Amino acid sequence: MSLPFNIEIFIIATQGALDRLDWFGLGAGSISKTGAFIAMLMAASWGLVALRKRFVFWIVFLANCILGYFLILTYSRGAFVAVAIAFLSFLILSPIRISTTKSMVIAIAAICGVLFSNAAGFTDRMGKMIRLESSSANVRYDLYSAGLKMLTDAPDGFREPDSPAKAYMRWYQRMYGNEEYNTLVNSHLEFLNRHGIIYKLLYILFWS
Numbered sequence: 001m002s003l004p005f006n007i008e009i010f011i012i013a014t015q016g017a018l019d020r021l022d023w024f025g026l027g028a029g030s031i032s033k034t035g036a037f038i039a040m041l042m043a044a045s046w047g048l049v050a051l052r053k054r055f056v057f058w059i060v061f062l063a064n065c066i067l068g069y070f071l072i073l074t075y076s077r078g079a080f081v082a083v084a085i086a087f088l089s090f091l092i093l094s095p096i097r098i099s100t101t102k103s104m105v106i107a108i109a110a111i112c113g114v115l116f117s118n119a120a121g122f123t124d125r126m127g128k129m130i131r132l133e134s135s136s137a138n139v140r141y142d143l144y145s146a147g148l149k150m151l152t153d154a155p156d157g158f159r160e161p162d163s164p165a166k167a168y169m170r171w172y173q174r175m176y177g178n179e180e181y182n183t184l185v186n187s188h189l190e191f192l193n194r195h196g197i198i199y200k201l202l203y204i205l206f207w208s
Contacts, residue, residue, distance in 0.1 A: 021073035029185070035076025042067045043086045049096055057102060061109070068113050072122050077129050077137065080122075140185060146172035147189035157195045164193035 023034045045060050045067075071079060098106070117123045129137040146168050150158075158164050165181040173179075184190045188207075192200050 020075045021070055029187075031074055032076055032078060035071060035074040035079030036082070038067050038071045038074065039079040039082045039086070042071070042083055043090075046087075046090050046094075049098075057098075061102075061105065065109055068109075069116070072113065072117050072120060075122055075125060077126055078140075080126070139179065142174065142177070143168065143181070143184050144186060144189065147184045147186060147193060150193050151189075151200070154193070155197055155200075157199075158193055164190055167193075 020031050021034055022031045023037070024030045026033060042064050045063055048056050048060050068083075071083065114123065117126075125134070128134040132138060147164065150164060150167060150172070154167070158167050164184050168184065169181060184193065188203075191203060195203070
């Protein structure tokens with residue numbers, strides 16, 4: 001018995017999520033970079049709503065639906081958390097007010113996104129992170145918390161032959177940990193821990 005066409009499309013799309021989306025092909029961290037890039041595109045597009053043109057909202061809404069679909073296909077939990085925090089901040093801080101109809105449409109799109117995430121297995125991946133059952137997420141927590149502490153422990157940064165990763169493995173890694181790292185698995189912490197205070201301030205100012 002053949003399946004309806006729309007269900008077949010949904011199954012194909014769900015299966016495609018098993019192969020994590022990577023637009024850049026830049027190695028181990030490329031998927032995370034893809035997720036971060038998509039998250040930045042989504043957040044940047046919200047500013048267009050300030051133009052207060054009716055058609056602009058629907059263009060932004062459609063673009064975010066497409067980008068949200070791609071974001072789920074990356075399986076990038078960090079990018080998803082970034083979008084969620086950015087969206088909540090936008091709702092709280094922005095003077096823009098959206099009508100009830102548009103709010104309902106956004107809510108329906110969000111529900112559809114959750115359903116697709118659940119079918120694709122992304123919801124389970126997020127759940128493991130929240131329950132601290134994800135080894136990759138736990139490792140990142142150790143790296144990020146240590147990386148922040150390293151900023152104050154070594155304000156002038158680490159320079160070759162030392163590196164932030166080597167300093168982490170030597171002084172900050174848990175006693176039972178034996179993993180080896182080339183970086184802190186976070187481009188911001190990696191840059192900040194490689195440079196002195198002036199570059200740190202300029203870098204933070206740039207992103208701010």
